Amino acid sequence: MKIKPMARHGATGGSVLIDLHCDTLSKLVNSGYSLRRNPFHFDVDRALEAGVTAQFLALFSHNQDDNAVLRAILQQIACFRANLSGPVKARAIAGYEDLARARAGDEMALILHLEGADALGQDPGLWPLFHHMGVRSLGLTWNYNNAFAGGVLDPDPAGLTSAGQRLLNEMEAVGSILDLAHVGETSYYQALERYSPAVMVSHANARSICDHPRNLSDHQIMTLAEHGGIIGVNLVPDFVDTNNPNLNRLLDHIDYISSLVGVEHVALGSDFDGADELLLSGVEDYALLAAGLNGRGFTHQEVEAILHDNAAVFLSKVFAA
Numbered sequence: 510m511k512i513k514p515m516a517r518h519g520a521t522g523g524s525v526l527i528d529l530h531c532d533t534l535s536k537l538v539n540s541g542y543s544l545r546r547n548p549f550h551f552d553v554d555r556a557l558e559a560g561v562t563a564q565f566l567a568l569f570s571h572n573q574d575d576n577a578v579l580r581a582i583l584q585q586i587a588c589f590r591a592n593l594s595g596p597v598k599a600r601a602i603a604g605y606e607d608l609a610r611a612r613a614g615d616e617m618a619l620i621l622h623l624e625g626a627d628a629l630g631q632d633p634g635l636w637p638l639f640h641h642m643g644v645r646s647l648g649l650t651w652n653y654n655n656a657f658a659g660g661v662l663d664p665d666p667a668g669l670t671s672a673g674q675r676l677l678n679e680m681e682a683v684g685s686i687l688d689l690a691h692v693g694e695t696s697y698y699q700a701l702e703r704y705s706p707a708v709m710v711s712h713a714n715a716r717s718i719c720d721h722p723r724n725l726s727d728h729q730i731m732t733l734a735e736h737g738g739i740i741g742v743n744l745v746p747d748f749v750d751t752n753n754p755n756l757n758r759l760l761d762h763i764d765y766i767s768s769l770v771g772v773e774h775v776a777l778g779s780d781f782d783g784a785d786e787l788l789l790s791g792v793e794d795y796a797l798l799a800a801g802l803n804g805r806g807f808t809h810q811e812v813e814a815i816l817h818d819n820a821a822v823f824l825s826k827v828f829a830a
């Protein structure tokens with residue numbers, strides 16, 4: 510079933526958008542600011558104005574001590590809940606009905622994502638509890654090996670462990686979204702092979718255009734596409750171009766991935782508030798990307814697909830399953 514765009518017209522000239530990754534929650538904790546309005550890259554008011562209909566919000570903490578990670582993640586979940594109990598035109602998405610309710614109420618759909626399974630310690634059996642707390646998406650690792658899988662920046666990236674395999678089973682049982690951003694190559698292919706629902710790489714670009722380990726090789730992109738997955742292209746300058754990162758170079762990544770596997774596998778994963786400097790100064794500037802896509806010769810339908818429809822189809826698949 511396809512999710513129809515809302516009637517609302519954003520600052521992207523009528524286009525609506527879905528963004529697969531931002532890190533605003535970890536910045537919000539103890540900041541004194543709200544999810545609705547803040548000086549960071551992303552807030553709900555500006556995102557609604559820009560036409561964003563759904564946003565993944567990462568729960569993120571990096572620390573050697575898993576207990577410290579768990580506490581930080583719980584604080585971010587508490588912060589998320591506190592923000593949604595206030596006056597904000599947004600709704601936490603727990604299932605398919607919530608997507609429909611958000612559309613009907615012209616509210617932004619917010620999806621909680623755990624970026625790295627370190628908060629589970631060694632115990633995949635804790636995942637259903639995270640699901641119970643509203644977390645619907647999980648990235649197995651954040652850059653470094655953990656009890657479950659290998660990280661892409663680890664000096665010796667591990668493969669999927671037996672705990673990792675059990676974690677995939679737990680995720681599949683409750684209908685979670687698997688995100689393979691930040692995961693090392695061996696674990697990447699093993700997870701794709703073993704996870705039946707659709708998979709995303711929420712924020713990464715093409716390594717053939719910019720040779721960074723966080724970007725995906727052609728073979729990784731093709732394998733993801735064969736499994737019906739999507740890639741959220743990313744605004745971090747280091748992942749766009751080594752010498753001259755700019756919006757035009759980001760469009761080269763979109764062009765490249767589209768010609769390699771088809772435009773239906775391309776989506777957006779900004780990384781707002783995940784780095785100080787991005788190619789856009791904030792969510793309010795998404796109109797620049799929409800204009801750039803229009804200037805690149807993509808058809809109107811293709812532009813809508815990249816900005817919104819591909820991710821909407823993905824969400825309807827994973828939530829309807």
Ligand SMILES: [Zn+2]
Nearest residue numbers: 624691712783
């Ligand atoms: Zn990340």
